Amino acid sequence: xxxxxxxxxxxxxxxxxxxxxxxxxxxxxxxxxxxxxxxxxxxxxxxxxxxxxxxxxxxxxxxxxxxxxxxxxxxxxxxxxxxxxxxxxxxxxxxxxxxxxxxxxxxxxxxxxxxxxxxxxxxxxxxxxxxxxxxxxxxxxxxxxxxxxxxxxxxxxxxxxxxxxxxxxxxxxxxxxxxxxxxxxxxxxxxxxxxxxxxxxxxxxxxxxxxxxxxxxxxxxxxxxxxxxxxxxxxxxxxxxxxxxxxxxxxxxxxxxxxxxxxxxxxxxxxxxxxxxxxxxxxxxxxxxxxxxxxxxxxxxxxxxxxxxxxxxxxxxxxxxxxxxxxxxxxxxxxxxxxxxxxxxxxxxxxxxxxxxxxxxxxxxxxxxxxxxxxxxxxxxxxxxxxxxxxxxxxxxxxxxxxxxxxxxxxxxxxxxxxxxxxxxxxxxxxxxxxxxxxxxx
Numbered sequence: 001x002x003x004x005x006x007x008x009x010x011x012x013x014x015x016x017x018x019x020x021x022x023x024x025x026x027x028x029x030x031x032x033x034x035x036x037x038x039x040x041x042x043x044x045x046x047x048x049x050x051x052x053x054x055x056x057x058x059x060x061x062x063x064x065x066x067x068x069x070x071x072x073x074x075x076x077x078x079x080x081x082x083x084x085x086x087x088x089x090x091x092x093x094x095x096x097x098x099x100x101x102x103x104x105x106x107x108x109x110x111x112x113x114x115x116x117x118x119x120x121x122x123x124x125x126x127x128x129x130x131x132x133x134x135x136x137x138x139x140x141x142x143x144x145x146x147x148x149x150x151x152x153x154x155x156x157x158x159x160x161x162x163x164x165x166x167x168x169x170x171x172x173x174x175x176x177x178x179x180x181x182x183x184x185x186x187x188x189x190x191x192x193x194x195x196x197x198x199x200x201x202x203x204x205x206x207x208x209x210x211x212x213x214x215x216x217x218x219x220x221x222x223x224x225x226x227x228x229x230x231x232x233x234x235x236x237x238x239x240x241x242x243x244x245x246x247x248x249x250x251x252x253x254x255x256x257x258x259x260x261x262x263x264x265x266x267x268x269x270x271x272x273x274x275x276x277x278x279x280x281x282x283x284x285x286x287x288x289x290x291x292x293x294x295x296x297x298x299x300x301x302x303x304x305x306x307x308x309x310x311x312x313x314x315x316x317x318x319x320x321x322x323x324x325x326x327x328x329x330x331x332x333x334x335x336x337x338x339x340x341x342x343x344x345x346x347x348x349x350x351x352x353x354x355x356x357x358x359x360x361x362x363x364x365x366x367x368x369x370x371x372x373x374x375x376x377x378x379x380x381x382x383x384x385x386x387x388x389x390x391x392x393x394x395x396x397x398x399x400x401x402x403x404x405x406x407x408x409x410x411x412x413x414x415x416x417x418x419x420x421x422x423x424x425x426x427x428x429x430x431x432x433x434x435x436x437x438x439x440x441x442x
Contacts, residue, residue, distance in 0.1 A: 057396025066125025068385030074130025075378025102180035149363035153300015164289035249383030254418030256387030291352035300359030328415035
């Protein structure tokens with residue numbers, strides 16, 4: 001059993017690592033604002049630009065395609081370049097892809113506009129793909145192993161707070177101005193945030209000029225550069241063939257069908273199926289992400305405590321084994337409740353329960369991968385976004401034909417399969433590369 005280090009509350013006030021974490025949370029929040037704004041603005045974009053709901057679904061699908069495609073390559077590149085440079089590059093690309101989206105209709109129309117929007121969403125997905133794998137590598141270097149589930153849960157909590165604030169922010173700006181302004185104005189502070197990262201961020205604690213000897217001693221071996229910067233095809237193949245990594249990825253595919261169902265389609269479900277008006281739907285659409293934020297934070301802490309009590313194998317397993325079937329049941333409750341406000345509550349509870357599992361997924365992957373965390377979590381999140389690639393066209397088609405119930409029933413089936421996968425996942429058996437790895441491509 002790994003001994004416990006200083007408490008997070010004390011470290012929050014006295015340690016650089018928590019400031020680095022706050023910057024990672026900031027990158028995640030910016031990413032979620034950029035991702036989710038389009039799904040809210042879609043209600044006004046469709047009549048203004050002559051887009052159908054299926055075409056909006058393809059825009060979301062293009063984002064997830066780029067996002068999924070660059071998870072693993074982004075993790076590998078992040079290991080080679082380091083988080084400081086990687087975050088700078090991908091954040092600038094995401095910034096320009098986002099601000100060009102509301103500007104595109106000023107010069108394009110019809111099919112040309114649709115193609116441009118698809119390409120911009122694809123570019124945004126490619127830019128954002130490495131964010132969470134690279135963040136996981138930073139967490140591995142800056143935090144002790146027993147805190148990995150906690151900080152992953154905190155990151156997921158911050159993302160859901162951003163997702164909760166996005167619908168009321170975007171709908172308020174749309175009501176006051178237009179959907180173009182609603183997408184453009186929130187992006188302007190992002191450049192200042194990127195500049196702060198360039199100035200303050202570092203790859204590992206030993207590189208940071210303000211990290212004290214005391215903090216380095218607390219972190220132990222994590223204070224030195226343990227990230228595996230070289231990646232051979234053989235090493236990558238062994239990582240991809242690891243049983244726990246494969247099952248984690250398969251389970252994450254299943255879980256993320258449910259995640260994307262709620263994250264991307266909640267607003268339209270409330271407006272179209274439950275008949276709330278746009279402003280009311282915008283505020284009510286913030287309820288599930290707030291519940292998810294609470295669930296993610298609790299889930300990270302819960303995984304930490306369960307690992308301390310039952311060991312890492314069952315400590316990581318227990319929460320998903322209970323939470324995923326419960327989330328499936330709540331999906332069924334959502335579509336069968338007659339009271340629309342009761343449906344909002346059930347949807348919020350479902351999102352909160354499903355997000356209890358995030359800390360377990362990401363921390364278990366880190367435990368298995370260790371120095372290859374960026375690449376391994378890239379594999380994990382590739383799977384997660386394959387869940388989105390599968391789910392988005394299904395939900396877009398079914399919702400466009402008024403068959404919301406079928407979309408939710410499919411989510412229940414995915415949740416049950418995702419839970420079953422956890423019975424074969426063992427975080428106590430790490431991926432091991434016995435021989436030194438040559439440079440990538442040899």
